[in-house]
Amino acid sequence: MAKKNLNEMSFLDHLEDLRWLLVRSTIAIIIMAIVTYFISDYLFDTIIFGPTRPTFFTYIYLCELSHSLGFAESICITEMPFIIQNTEMEGQVNVFIWICILAGFILAFPYILWEIWKFIGPALYDNEKKNAKIFIFFASLLFFLGVLFGYYVIIPMSVNFVATFTVSDVVLNQFTLNSYIGMVKTSVIAGGLFFELPIIIYFLTKLGLVTPLFLRNSRKYAIVLVLIVAAIVTPPDVVSQTIVAIPMLLIYEASIFLSVFVAKKELKS
Known part of the structure; x- marks a missing residue:
């Protein structure tokens, strides 16, 4: 069936296109989430919980930077005085599922942009439609840069701050798994979306x-x-x-x- 022109499409036609945009995007996210399932050990041990270790790239780089600027050991990190614990029966299962979905969303982001471009395409001029590949490339690049900024800058800075901040030596930092994962999700998605500015x-x-x-x-x-x-x-x-x-x-x-x-x-x- 031939696709209707923009002027021939009713409000319900637009809603139908939007519905299929959401359906196809959701399927793409699920497929990418399934892919991440097969690398879940690396995803969690190396990526998700990487910023909780003093050997994380950002901490090493900041330590070297502090030396080069003459600050000695002022921002060098040698330990992370906290533990992450699970306090809910299905806590780890829920975290596993949502992290795979988050990773699936990040990996499927270029395809989602393509779907969005196809949705708004009928309202664009012919010369603007030719810029689809350019739009998707730069929008995806900015999003991935924002995700990396959130992961390598915002997350380690936040972890370092909350790990070393204490109101008294009597209080021990024992963070829940959900609170840590919530910070990770917020940081990478907020970073990615901000870079879309x-x-x-x-x-x-x-x-x-x-x-x-x-x-x-x-x-x-x-x-x-x-x-x-x-x-x-x-x-x-x-x-x-x-x-x-x-x-x-x-x-x-x-x-x-x-x-x-x-x-x-x-x-x-």
Whole structure:
């Protein structure tokens, strides 16, 4: 059956397309989740719980960086004074399932973008439809960079902070499995979605909902917000906060630059 033109499609037709978008995306996530099942030992032991060990890449790098900057052992990590425990009957089963689904979502993200592009494709001009591969490539790249930023920067900084912070020597840090996994999921997904900011700004600028002037005027608020976030998720030292804040500020500045480019292009057309 031939696909209807955009002008011929009713509201129910759009809902039907959206339903199949969700169905196909869900199937893709499940398939990728099943794939991760076969590497679950590596997924959990090396990736998920990697930031709980002093030998994790980020901790070693920060220690070397502190030496090169003349801070001696100020941010070197030699131990993680906490344990992770499961306190629920089905806790480990639920964590196993949700981590596989999360990994499946991350791996299937480019395909999900392709489905989204096909859904909005009928509303685009012919020259815009030709940019599908470019859109999917850069959107996927930014998402994966954000996931890596969340994993290699936000998670270890957060773990280091909560592991070493204590109100008294009497209190021992014994974190629940769900709380640790919740932090991991939030950090990688939030990082991935935040790095999609330039893509979001691109479309908002094309729709006329955001202007370069608005983004420039909001820069000071964005800087304050980024510094607050960096202060929350990192230990109380300037080096760690700078490492977290700089990439986030660069993403915001890149969004302004992209908004200017789109706005100029829209004026010429």
